[in-house]
Amino acid sequence: MLCLIATEGILFVYLIFSYGYLASQSRGPFVPDGAPSLDIALPATIALLVSSATAEWSKRSARSGNLARSQLALACTIVLGAIFVVMSGIEWAHKPFAFTDTAYSSIYFLLTGTHLTHVLVGLLALGVLLALSLGGRVKAGHDQHRTLVTLYWHFVDAIWLFVFATIYLSPRLT
Amino acid sequence: MSTTLDRPADWKAPQDAGPVDGAPLASVIPAEAERRLAEAWEDSPGLRGWFGTVDHKKIGIRYIITAFVFLTIGGVEALVMRLQLAQPNNNLLNPEQYNQLFSMHGVTMIFLYALPILSGFSNYLWPLMLGSRDMAYPRLNALSFWLYVVSGIFLYVSFPLGAAPNDGWFNYVPNGSAEYDPGPNIDVYCLGMIFLGISTAVGSANFVVTLLRMRAPGMSLNRVPIIIWGTLTASAANLLAIPAVSLACLMLWFDRNFGTHFYDIGGGGQPLLWQHLFWMFGHPWVYAVVLPAMGMVSDGLPVHCRRPLVGYTLVAMATVTTMVVGFGVWLHHMFATGLPSLALSFFSAASFVIAIPSAISVFAWIATIWTGRARLTVPFLFFTSVILLFVIGGVSGVMTASLALDWQLTDTYFIVAHLHYVLIGINLFAVVGAVYHWFPKMTGRMMNERLGYWVFGLMFGGFNVAFLPMHLLGLEGMPRRVYTYGADMGFGTTNLVVTVGAITFAGGIGLFFLSILLARLSGRPAGPNPWDGPSLEWSIPSPPPAYNFAVIPLIASRHPLWEDRLLAEDQPHSRLAEGYLLDEGKETLGVTPLDAEPDVILKMPGDSILPVLLSVSLLPLFGGMLLLKPWFAAAGAAAAFAILIAWFWPHPVLQREEQARMYV
Ligand code: HEM
Ligand SMILES: [Cu+2]
Numbered sequence: 001m002l003c004l005i006a007t008e009g010i011l012f013v014y015l016i017f018s019y020g021y022l023a024s025q026s027r028g029p030f031v032p033d034g035a036p037s038l039d040i041a042l043p044a045t046i047a048l049l050v051s052s053a054t055a056e057w058s059k060r061s062a063r064s065g066n067l068a069r070s071q072l073a074l075a076c077t078i079v080l081g082a083i084f085v086v087m088s089g090i091e092w093a094h095k096p097f098a099f100t101d102t103a104y105s106s107i108y109f110l111l112t113g114t115h116l117t118h119v120l121v122g123l124l125a126l127g128v129l130l131a132l133s134l135g136g137r138v139k140a141g142h143d144q145h146r147t148l149v150t151l152y153w154h155f156v157d158a159i160w161l162f163v164f165a166t167i168y169l170s171p172r173l174t
Numbered sequence: 175m176s177t178t179l180d181r182p183a184d185w186k187a188p189q190d191a192g193p194v195d196g197a198p199l200a201s202v203i204p205a206e207a208e209r210r211l212a213e214a215w216e217d218s219p220g221l222r223g224w225f226g227t228v229d230h231k232k233i234g235i236r237y238i239i240t241a242f243v244f245l246t247i248g249g250v251e252a253l254v255m256r257l258q259l260a261q262p263n264n265n266l267l268n269p270e271q272y273n274q275l276f277s278m279h280g281v282t283m284i285f286l287y288a289l290p291i292l293s294g295f296s297n298y299l300w301p302l303m304l305g306s307r308d309m310a311y312p313r314l315n316a317l318s319f320w321l322y323v324v325s326g327i328f329l330y331v332s333f334p335l336g337a338a339p340n341d342g343w344f345n346y347v348p349n350g351s352a353e354y355d356p357g358p359n360i361d362v363y364c365l366g367m368i369f370l371g372i373s374t375a376v377g378s379a380n381f382v383v384t385l386l387r388m389r390a391p392g393m394s395l396n397r398v399p400i401i402i403w404g405t406l407t408a409s410a411a412n413l414l415a416i417p418a419v420s421l422a423c424l425m426l427w428f429d430r431n432f433g434t435h436f437y438d439i440g441g442g443g444q445p446l447l448w449q450h451l452f453w454m455f456g457h458p459w460v461y462a463v464v465l466p467a468m469g470m471v472s473d474g475l476p477v478h479c480r481r482p483l484v485g486y487t488l489v490a491m492a493t494v495t496t497m498v499v500g501f502g503v504w505l506h507h508m509f510a511t512g513l514p515s516l517a518l519s520f521f522s523a524a525s526f527v528i529a530i531p532s533a534i535s536v537f538a539w540i541a542t543i544w545t546g547r548a549r550l551t552v553p554f555l556f557f558t559s560v561i562l563l564f565v566i567g568g569v570s571g572v573m574t575a576s577l578a579l580d581w582q583l584t585d586t587y588f589i590v591a592h593l594h595y596v597l598i599g600i601n602l603f604a605v606v607g608a609v610y611h612w613f614p615k616m617t618g619r620m621m622n623e624r625l626g627y628w629v630f631g632l633m634f635g636g637f638n639v640a641f642l643p644m645h646l647l648g649l650e651g652m653p654r655r656v657y658t659y660g661a662d663m664g665f666g667t668t669n670l671v672v673t674v675g676a677i678t679f680a681g682g683i684g685l686f687f688l689s690i691l692l693a694r695l696s697g698r699p700a701g702p703n704p705w706d707g708p709s710l711e712w713s714i715p716s717p718p719p720a721y722n723f724a725v726i727p728l729i730a731s732r733h734p735l736w737e738d739r740l741l742a743e744d745q746p747h748s749r750l751a752e753g754y755l756l757d758e759g760k761e762t763l764g765v766t767p768l769d770a771e772p773d774v775i776l777k778m779p780g781d782s783i784l785p786v787l788l789s790v791s792l793l794p795l796f797g798g799m800l801l802l803k804p805w806f807a808a809a810g811a812a813a814a815f816a817i818l819i820a821w822f823w824p825h826p827v828l829q830r831e832e833q834a835r836m837y838v
Contacts, residue, residue: 003379103442
C-alpha cells in the first residue's frame with residue numbers, strides 16, 4: 001500500500017513539474033493578476049492540517065481502547081475535510097478565469113482538482129471507516145484499516161503543502 | 175493480516191545450521207500435512223475457482239499466454255506492414271490504415287506484450303525462487319492481470335471500428351491533438367494508457383513488497399536470483415515512471431475534448447511538455463522491458479553452462495545502476511527538437527554512461543560461458559543469441575546517443591532496426607529461451623529439442639535477414655512511418671529481403687507455438703529438475719503443488735541445490751526438507767526485509783471474484799470517459815467504490831492470532 005501511495009505522490013511531482021515547465025516557458029506573465037490571494041486558501045490549509053491531527057488522535061484513541069473517543073475524533077476529521085472541500089469550491093467559483101482559458105488556468109484547475117479528488121477519496125475512506133466502526137465491524141484491536149486510512153489522509157494533507165507552495169507561494173517569489 | 179511470531183526455541187539462523195541431512199521430502203513430511211496443505215491452497219472448483227483464482231502460478235501462466243496472444247496480433251500487424259512495404263508504390267494499405275497499423279503494432283508490442291510477458295514470468299517464478307507460497311498480495315496480483323486483459327480489450331475494440339490509435343506508440347503532439355487528428359483514435363490511446371497504467375502500477379507494488387517480505391528464512395538480499403533484481407528494479411521504475419505518462423495522457427485528453435491549453439501554443443501551452451513527460455516515462459520503460467529479461471539470461475544461462483554466474487554482485491549492482499542512470503537520460507529522445515545545446519551535450523554524455531552497466535552484464539555472461547562446461551541445449555542457444563543481438567543493438571544505440579549521428583538517423587529505418595534489435599534481441603529471444611528453460615517446471619513436460627533447433631534457426635536467421643538490412647535503409651535515408659516509397663529511390667530490393675526475413679521469423683514463432691502445444695499434449699515427463707538447476711524452484715515437483723513448498727526451506731547460500739559441489743563439508747548448508755510447515759489454513763511466512771529473519775505468519779486470502787469485478791467495473795468508467803457520457807462513467811466509479819469496500823471488508827480469519835510452528 002505504501003508503494004501505491006508513493007506512486008500517487010510521484011503523480012504530484014509530475015504535476016508540479018508541468019506547472020513549473022509551463023511557467024518557465026511562458027512568454028508573458030504566467031499567473032494572471034499576480035499571486036492568488038490567501039484569504040480562503042490559508043484557513044482551508046489550516047483546517048486540513050488540523051484534520052490530520054484529529055485523524056492521528058482517533059487512531060491513538062482506538063489503540064488505547066477508547067473506541068468512543070476515536071469515533072468522535074474521526075467525525076471531526078471528516079467535518080474538517082469537508083470544510084476544506086467547501087472552501088476550495090468557493091475559491092474555484094470566485095476565479096475570474098475558467099479551465100479552458102489559458103495554460104495557467106488549465107494547470108491550476110488540474111493541479112488543485114487532482115488534489116481535491118484525492119481529498120474526496122480520503123473522505124470516502126474515512127466515512128466508510130467511521131461506519132464500520134459504529135457498526136461494530138472494526139473494533140479497537142483491528143488496527144490495519146485504521147492505519148491505512150490514517151496514512152492515506154496524512155498523505156493527502158502533506159501533498160497539499162506542496163500544492164499550496166506551488167500555487168500560492170511560488171508566484172510571490174518573483 | 176499479520177501477527178507476531180514467537181521464535182521457536184530450537185530455531186537457529188540458517189547460517190549456523192548444521193549440514194543438510196539429505197532426507198527426501200516425502201519421508202519427512204507426513205502425508206496428512208500435505209493433504210491439509212492441498213486442501214487449504216487448492217482453488218474452489220468450477221467457474222468460481224477459474225475466475226477467482228489468486229494462485230500466482232495460474233496468474234503467471236495466464237499472463238504469459240495472454241501476452242503471447244498479443245504478440246501474435248502485433249506480429250500479424252507487422253507482417254501486413256511488411257507486405258505493404260515489400261515493393262515500391264504498393265497499395266495494399268492506404269496511409270490511414272498504415273498509421274493505425276504501426277501505432278497499434280508499437281502499442282501492442284511494447285505495452286501489451288513486452289512488459290506483461292515479463293510480469294507473467296516473474297509472477298510465476300518469484301514465490302518459487304524465493305521459497306514462498308504466494309506473492310505478498312494475491313488478490314492484487316489477480317487484479318493486475320484482469321486489468322491488463324480488460325484494458326487490452328479496451329484498446330483493441332477500437333480497431334474494427336477504424337478508430338485505433340494512429341499517431342505512433344509515443345503519440346507526439348501536436349500531431350495527436352484534436353486539430354490534426356480529430357476522431358476518437360487518440361482518445362482511445364490516452365484512456366487506454368491510463369487504464370493499463372493502473373494494472374502495471376498495482377502489479378509493481380506487489381513485486382516490491384513480495385521481495386521485501388516473502389523470502390525464505392536466510393535468503394538475504396545477496397542470495398536472491400538475478401531475475402528478482404531485474405524485476406524489482408523494473409517495478410520500482412514503473413512506480414516512479416507510470417504517473418508521468420498517465421498525467422501526459424490525461425492532459426491530452428482534456429486538451430482534445432474540453433479545449434484546455436496544456437500543449438496548445440495558442441493559450442500559452444507547450445507541445446514539448448508532452449515529449450518531456452512521455453520520455454521521462456518512456457526511457458525508464460525501455461529498461462523495464464529488458465532488465466527482467468536480462469535476469470532470465472543471468473539465471474538461465476549458468477545452468478546450461480554448469481557453473482554459477484560470474485560476477486553476481488556486479489551484475490546485480492549493474493541492474494540497479496542502469497535504472498538509476500536511465501531516469502536521467504530521457505532527453506536523448508529529444509535531440510532533434512531544438513533544445514539548448516548544452517542540455518543536449520549533457521544528456522548525450524549521460525547516455526554513453528549507460529553502456530557501462532550493460533557491458534558488465536554482457537561480460538559476465540561471456541565469462542560464464544567461457545569458464546563453464548556448456549551444453550548446447552535450446553535455452554542455451556537462445557540465451558547466447560541474446561548476447562550477440564544485445565551487442566549489435568547496443569552499438570547502434572550508442573550511435574543514436576551521439577548528437578551528430580542522431581540528427582541524421584532519427585526517424586529513419588536505422589531507428590526501427592535499433593529498437594527491434596534491442597526489443598526482440600533482449601526481450602523476445604530471452605523470453606523464448608526462458609519458455610524452453612522453465613516450461614518443464616510449469617507443466618512437468620519437456621519441449622522437443624529437435625524442433626527447438628528449428629525454431630531457433632528460423633527465428634535467428636529470419637530476424638537478422640529482416641532487421642540487419644534495415645540499418646542500411648536507414649543510412650540511405652528511408653524514413654520510418656511512411657506507408658510507401660518511390661521506385662526510383664533504390665529501396666526496393668532491400669525491402670523485399672527484409673519482408674522475406676520477417677516472414678521467416680514469423681514462421682519460427684509459429685513453429686515455437688506449435689511445439690509448445692505438442693509438448694503440452696505429449697512431451698516427455700520432466701521430473702523436478704531436468705536441467706540440474708541450482709535455485710529453489712527446482713527443488714519441488716513439476717508442476718508444483720498449489721502450496722509450492724510443503725515446508726518453507728531454510729537457506730544458507732545462493733545456490734541451495736548445488737551446495738554439495740560448491741560448499742565444503744563443514745560450511746553451513748541450506749535445509750530444504752525441514753523448515754516451517756505452516757499448515758493451519760492458508761498461511762505463509764513473512765520475513766524481515768534485509769536479513770530475511772522469520773518475522774510473522776501471514777494469513778493469505780482465498781480465491782476471490784473481486785479482482786475480476788473491479789477490473790470490469792472500470793470498463794464503464796473509461797468507456798464513459800471515451801464517449802463523454804458522465805453518467806456512464808459515474809456508474810462505473812460507484813461500482814468500483816462498492817467493490818473496494820467489499821475488498822477491504824474486515825475479515826475475521828485474516829486477523830486471527832496465530833502461532834508459528836517450526837517443523838523439524
Ligand atoms: C515479426 C516481427 C516484427 C516485424 C516484422 C516488425 C516490423 C515493424 C514495422 C514494419 C514497423 C513500422 C516501421 C515504420 O513504419 O516506421 C515496426 C515498428 C515498431 N515495432 Fe516492430 N516488428 C516486429 C516485432 C516487434 C516486437 C517484438 C516489438 C517489441 C517488443 C516491436 C516494436 C516496435 C515498435 C515500438 C515500433 C515503433 C512503432 C512506432 O513507430 O510507433 N516490433 N515494426
Ligand atoms: Cu532512451
